[in-house]
Amino acid sequence: MGLRSMRERYVRPDWARRVNAMGLAAGGARHAVPIEAGQLIDLARASTDTAGDESVDLGDGDWEGRLRALVDAVNAADLHVVGRLMTREELLRGLRTRFLLGARLRREPGIRDEVVDRPIFVTGPARSGTTILFELLALDEGVRAPIATDVLHPAGPDAWSEAERTTATEAEQELWADVQPEFATMHELRSDLPVECITFNSPSFAGNHWMMVLGAPEGWAPDLDADLAFHRLVLQAVQHGKPPRQWLLKTPGYVFMLDQLLAVYPDASIVFTHRDPAKTMPSTVSTAAMVQWLRTDDVDLDGFAVVVGALFTDALNAIAVRRAEGSLPGRHGDVRFGDLMARPVDAIRAAYEQIDRPFTFRHAEAVERYLRDKPRGKHGAHSYTAEDWGFDPAALHRDLAPYMGAFDVTVE
Numbered sequence: 001m002g003l004r005s006m007r008e009r010y011v012r013p014d015w016a017r018r019v020n021a022m023g024l025a026a027g028g029a030r031h032a033v034p035i036e037a038g039q040l041i042d043l044a045r046a047s048t049d050t051a052g053d054e055s056v057d058l059g060d061g062d063w064e065g066r067l068r069a070l071v072d073a074v075n076a077a078d079l080h081v082v083g084r085l086m087t088r089e090e091l092l093r094g095l096r097t098r099f100l101l102g103a104r105l106r107r108e109p110g111i112r113d114e115v116v117d118r119p120i121f122v123t124g125p126a127r128s129g130t131t132i133l134f135e136l137l138a139l140d141e142g143v144r145a146p147i148a149t150d151v152l153h154p155a156g157p158d159a160w161s162e163a164e165r166t167t168a169t170e171a172e173q174e175l176w177a178d179v180q181p182e183f184a185t186m187h188e189l190r191s192d193l194p195v196e197c198i199t200f201n202s203p204s205f206a207g208n209h210w211m212m213v214l215g216a217p218e219g220w221a222p223d224l225d226a227d228l229a230f231h232r233l234v235l236q237a238v239q240h241g242k243p244p245r246q247w248l249l250k251t252p253g254y255v256f257m258l259d260q261l262l263a264v265y266p267d268a269s270i271v272f273t274h275r276d277p278a279k280t281m282p283s284t285v286s287t288a289a290m291v292q293w294l295r296t297d298d299v300d301l302d303g304f305a306v307v308v309g310a311l312f313t314d315a316l317n318a319i320a321v322r323r324a325e326g327s328l329p330g331r332h333g334d335v336r337f338g339d340l341m342a343r344p345v346d347a348i349r350a351a352y353e354q355i356d357r358p359f360t361f362r363h364a365e366a367v368e369r370y371l372r373d374k375p376r377g378k379h380g381a382h383s384y385t386a387e388d389w390g391f392d393p394a395a396l397h398r399d400l401a402p403y404m405g406a407f408d409v410t411v412e
Contacts, residue, residue: 003301003390006293016179020080030075033084035091037064037071044095050103058098058105059112060229066205066220067091073210073217082179083295087213089172093152094203100155101237114236119247119265120355123254124273125312127283129337131187133273134250136348138194139366144245146238148173149191151200154237166191179294186287197231197251204230208253212291215300224257228264255315262329269355270330272319275337276412277312277396277404282389284308305390313399320406331355334407344371 012020026032041064045051074087105111120143122134138145149169153160169191177184189195202209207227210217235247254261254270262268285304292299322328333354339347345364352359386393397404397411404410 003305003388005301006289006299007297010180010182010290010293012180013178016082019082019085023081029079029081029084032081033088035071035074035084035088037068040071040088040091040095041067044092044099048096048099048103050099058102058230058233060204060206060226060233061223063098063205063226066223066226067095069220070205070210070217073214073220076218077214077296078298079295080297086175086179086295090202093168093172094205097153097155097203100153101233104155104237108240111236111240112233114240116232116235116239116247116265117244118267118269119235119249120269120271120357121254121261121265122248122250122271122273123252124335125255125275125277125280125284125316126252127280127287128252128273128275129335129340130250130252130273133271133335133340133348134194134248136344136367136370137248137271139370140248140363141360142245143248144239144242145194145248146197146200146235147191148189148193148195148199150238151195151234154200154234176291176294180290183290183294186283186290194248194250197249198253200234201227201231206230208251212288213295215292224260228260232264255319256311258319258328266330268330269357270332271335271351271355272332272407273335273337273340274407274409276409277316277400278386278391278393279337279412281309281312281396282384282386282391284312285389285391286384302390309391309396309399313396313403316400316403320403323406336407336409338410338412344368 020029023029023032042051071091074084074091079087120137122130122137124130134145137143149166152169152172153165173189173191173195176189198207198209198212201207204223204227206223207230208222210220211222239245239247255272258270285301285308288308289299289301289304319328323332331354333351335347335351339350345367348367349359349364386396
């Protein structure tokens with residue numbers, strides 16, 4: 001027997017339901033919100049005054065070919081009107097970012113000489129505390145976190161006013177919870193919070209943001225080398241002209257691409273989060289399904305459970321083996337979810353010792369103050385069971401025994 005569908009689990013807000021229904025009057029969502037690569041490029045060039053300027057090489061290869069393949073995949077997917085509106089805006093924002101960033105590079109060629117020195121990456125199973133740890137580490141005065149407004153619009157305030165950048169970022173980030181309010185219980189998005197690499201990398205048209213929101217786009221696949229090249233350029237552009245600080249970055253997906261990541265950032269430190277897979281796996285499926293539900297009525301929950309389970313089981317067990325063998329490059333620290341919830345200052349101090357970074361009294365105070373002012377579950381509880389999302393806890397514990405043993409992950 002299959003899992004309950006997203007339609008059975010969630011009720012769309014009236015405004016979203018009505019906007020989606022407008023597609024019927026237009027002959028379908030594709031007619032209501034057309035998405036065509038050439039037109040998007042022309043619109044982005046016109047809106048950035050870069051028409052006729054073809055020199056937008058950002059060092060990440062054939063971006064236009066990837067864009068056209070991605071647009072074909074978008075049009076092959078069964079997105080509703082709101083989903084197509086969100087996707088069209090993200091594509092246009094990505095193109096504008098590329099063109100404005102290209103113009104800034106011509107004005108400030110020294111951006112390419114910026115050194116991204118000893119970045120710190122937070123990664124681990126999705127829903128294992130990566131987000132709250134990311135926010136707490138960002139309180140360290142010695143690091144630079146990718147604040148959404150800055151990295152989604154890395155061409156800087158010269159392109160438009162600071163107020164306009166903030167308003168545009170807030171609209172894009174917080175719309176997700178407007179489309180389905182339950183999303184806010186799973187993940188908070190704001191213009192002034194640190195944002196995941198997967199999000200600000202979307203203008204590469206090569207990264208896993210598109211896999212996340214579209215599923216497995218037909219005819220398009222991620223290009224990790226291109227995505228990381230764009231990633232590095234964004235960091236260089238944002239830090240250019242500012243005091244030197246270490247970057248703090250985060251995406252759970254890095255557990256699948258540690259070698260590629262460390263090839264680009266060989267002096268990086270990795271902080272891994274760990275949690276009972278009977279908690280992380282179903283929560284990952286529920287969140288990933290919600291992300292797609294924001295754009296389509298067609299979400300394959302049974303397929304999600306199989307794919308998520310297989311991918312994370314293989315990746316986490318492989319990391320455990322490599323850690324035991326000593327073949328995992330770079331410095332690494334560990335934060336267990338239970339420790340982070342019970343003793344956050346001690347958990348962060350221990351991880352900092354592992355990556356050879358000082359943990360200051362001011363940082364400890366900032367962590368305690370932040371958690372006091374941001375209680376857990378401020379947007380409501382994300383309640384679920386493993387069985388609700390297609391998992392058997394006993395099977396997960398059996399299959400992930402190598403990972404749980406290597407990192408002393410306890411059953412919750």
